[in-house]
Amino acid sequence: MTSGRSDRSPVVLENVTVNYGTHQALRDISVTFPEGAVGLLGPNGAGKSTLIKALLGLLRPAGGVMHVLGHDVAAAPLAIRAHVGYMPEHDTHIPGMNGVSFVAYCGELSGLPRADAMQRAHEVLFYVGLGEARYRNVETYSTGMKQRIKLAQALVHDPDLLLLDEPTNGMDPKGREEMLVLIRDVADRISVVLSSHVLPDVDFACDHVVVLHKGTVATHGPIAALKGDSTRVFELRVKGDERPFVEALREVGIESHDESGDVIRVFVPADRPAQLLFEVAARQGVQVRHFRASVPSLEDVFARALGT
Amino acid sequence: MPIHEQGYRRYAGERRVRDRSWSVIARAGILERLRERRFLALMLVAWLLFGVRAVQLYLGTTIVRASFFAPSDETFHSFLNQQRIFVFFITIYAGAGLIASDRQANALQLYLSKPITRRDYIAGKLATLAAFLITVTWVPAMLLLALQVLFSGSLEFVSSHPRLVPAITVTSLLQVALASMTMLALSSLSRSRRFAAMAYALVTIFAGAVERVLQTATGAAGWVLLSPQNTLLVVSDALFGVEPEIPVTIALIAVVSLMAICVAVLERRVRAVDVVA
Numbered sequence: 001m002t003s004g005r006s007d008r009s010p011v012v013l014e015n016v017t018v019n020y021g022t023h024q025a026l027r028d029i030s031v032t033f034p035e036g037a038v039g040l041l042g043p044n045g046a047g048k049s050t051l052i053k054a055l056l057g058l059l060r061p062a063g064g065v066m067h068v069l070g071h072d073v074a075a076a077p078l079a080i081r082a083h084v085g086y087m088p089e090h091d092t093h094i095p096g097m098n099g100v101s102f103v104a105y106c107g108e109l110s111g112l113p114r115a116d117a118m119q120r121a122h123e124v125l126f127y128v129g130l131g132e133a134r135y136r137n138v139e140t141y142s143t144g145m146k147q148r149i150k151l152a153q154a155l156v157h158d159p160d161l162l163l164l165d166e167p168t169n170g171m172d173p174k175g176r177e178e179m180l181v182l183i184r185d186v187a188d189r190i191s192v193v194l195s196s197h198v199l200p201d202v203d204f205a206c207d208h209v210v211v212l213h214k215g216t217v218a219t220h221g222p223i224a225a226l227k228g229d230s231t232r233v234f235e236l237r238v239k240g241d242e243r244p245f246v247e248a249l250r251e252v253g254i255e256s257h258d259e260s261g262d263v264i265r266v267f268v269p270a271d272r273p274a275q276l277l278f279e280v281a282a283r284q285g286v287q288v289r290h291f292r293a294s295v296p297s298l299e300d301v302f303a304r305a306l307g308t
Numbered sequence: 309m310p311i312h313e314q315g316y317r318r319y320a321g322e323r324r325v326r327d328r329s330w331s332v333i334a335r336a337g338i339l340e341r342l343r344e345r346r347f348l349a350l351m352l353v354a355w356l357l358f359g360v361r362a363v364q365l366y367l368g369t370t371i372v373r374a375s376f377f378a379p380s381d382e383t384f385h386s387f388l389n390q391q392r393i394f395v396f397f398i399t400i401y402a403g404a405g406l407i408a409s410d411r412q413a414n415a416l417q418l419y420l421s422k423p424i425t426r427r428d429y430i431a432g433k434l435a436t437l438a439a440f441l442i443t444v445t446w447v448p449a450m451l452l453l454a455l456q457v458l459f460s461g462s463l464e465f466v467s468s469h470p471r472l473v474p475a476i477t478v479t480s481l482l483q484v485a486l487a488s489m490t491m492l493a494l495s496s497l498s499r500s501r502r503f504a505a506m507a508y509a510l511v512t513i514f515a516g517a518v519e520r521v522l523q524t525a526t527g528a529a530g531w532v533l534l535s536p537q538n539t540l541l542v543v544s545d546a547l548f549g550v551e552p553e554i555p556v557t558i559a560l561i562a563v564v565s566l567m568a569i570c571v572a573v574l575e576r577r578v579r580a581v582d583v584v585a
């Protein structure tokens with residue numbers, strides 16, 4: 001993912017630094033996004049939305065070079081925006097318009113002829129599941145419908161790259177699943193960057209992930225590779241002082257993190273026997289009360305990247 | 309039974325970066341306003357005075373005994389001055405929400421994530437309001453002039469009043485530009501169209517009242533600069549050949565300065581991302 005710049009890569013960042021007022025939101029990041037669906041993960045304040053806004057040319061980097069779809073963001077922001085669809089995080093619409101007028105208007109603003117924009121608006125509204133509600137004023141839409149229409153306006157001009165900022169925010173489970181299926185379907189045809197702090201969403205919809213933490217790239221790569229097929233994951237519950245036990249595990253090359261409550265997830269490298277866990281526990285005087293094999297998850301990737 | 313592709317379909321038609329994106333914004337803004345009956349009623353009322361003036365012109369040019377109705381420069385000057393009240397109401401009605409409503413709906417980042425510039429956005433919004441204001445200032449004034457030619461059957465009046473067409477045009481344009489830019493700047497300062505409307509009313513009415521009080525109390529004509537509308541009146545007086553209260557250059561500088569402040573406000577406030585330093 002980082003090895004060299006591919007001409008087909010939709011997004012290439014080289015030593016990019018973005019300041020948000022006095023706050024340094026992105027610090028000297030270099031990463032290349034491959035084609036397909038890429039998840040942009042990170043806790044709140046990690047710099048995900050800032051990166052998306054910088055890619056659109058809405059924020060000017062203090063340093064570095066950004067290429068989107070082969071264009072330099074600093075030199076050709078309008079050309080980029082003509083070929084990029086952006087779904088903002090927050091609730092947004094054009095006041096006083098119904099669904100189809102709103103989406104067609106966005107199509108026209110993106111460069112489609114008026115008649116084509118209207119035809120395409122009907123098409124994408126049906127695609128996102130708002131066909132029946134397309135003549136209703138957008139202000140009367142529910143939260144889930146507003147998320148769908150934001151996706152529709154981002155798709156109306158048929159972009160080559162779709163930037164989605166927290167697309168499932170506020171949606172009920174069914175709506176959330178439908179939205180992710182739509183994103184998966186779109187990603188089969190155009191490149192998608194899905195910014196989210198909801199790990200299962202990224203796990204479902206994306207093949208690659210870039211994890212941001214405090215304005216830097218904590219880790220990145222294909223999700224399957226990052227999950228580490230060669231690493232075995234176990235869930236442990238112990239009786240006794242956890243802290244020296246976890247420290248002792250680290251000393252023998254076994255990483256771990258607290259998942260919730262008293263459950264510890266441990267990552268045993270392929271070259272180490274699982275028996276080692278019990279030996280360390282015995283040395284530290286803690287009892288293993290629960291031991292279960294698990295499978296690597298994106299949560300593990302995230303937690304290890306953030307060092308939590 | 310037909311089978312339809314239900315997945316995402318790509319667009320095969322034409323796509324281009326527009327050089328007149330502002331016109332898309334302006335057209336949408338104008339159409340939205342024209343769908344409102346109350347606004348159409350307001351526009352209709354704004355043309356009532358035109359009807360009265362048209363009758364006056366007809367009588368003045370065709371009936372000898374009604375020659376006191378005969379048109380002069382002052383006829384058009386006073387017509388434009390009287391239209392100021394409609395300029396005020398239309399500016400508030402059609403202009404207060406132009407940016408404030410977009411800010412309230414977080415629409416700015418939506419607009420600016422499209423291939424349009426901030427300049428396109430502002431130009432589109434300005435054009436929306438300016439189109440309505442020109443419809444109640446320059447258009448009826450020029451139409452009155454055309455009616456005068458029609459009723460008299462000659463171009464004699466126009467040729468004997470050579471300053472009339474430029475005076476009508478410049479006065480109308482200044483009136484429209486000042487009202488549009490002031491309203492747009494005030495609209496960009498808030499997420500509430502009510503706030504923008506009240507702020508504009510304050511600038512227009514309150515400043516005028518304060519100016520009158522101070523001028524009466526001190527006798528100094530310079531207080532006129534406190535009121536943008538009355539300062540514009542000074543420029544208008546000069547254009548129509550009426551002796552202005554203060555030097556027209558000063559009034560013109562004041563008007564242009566106010567417009568420059570409005571541009572600076574818009575430049576600062578119309579952004580997709582609010583950066584708090």
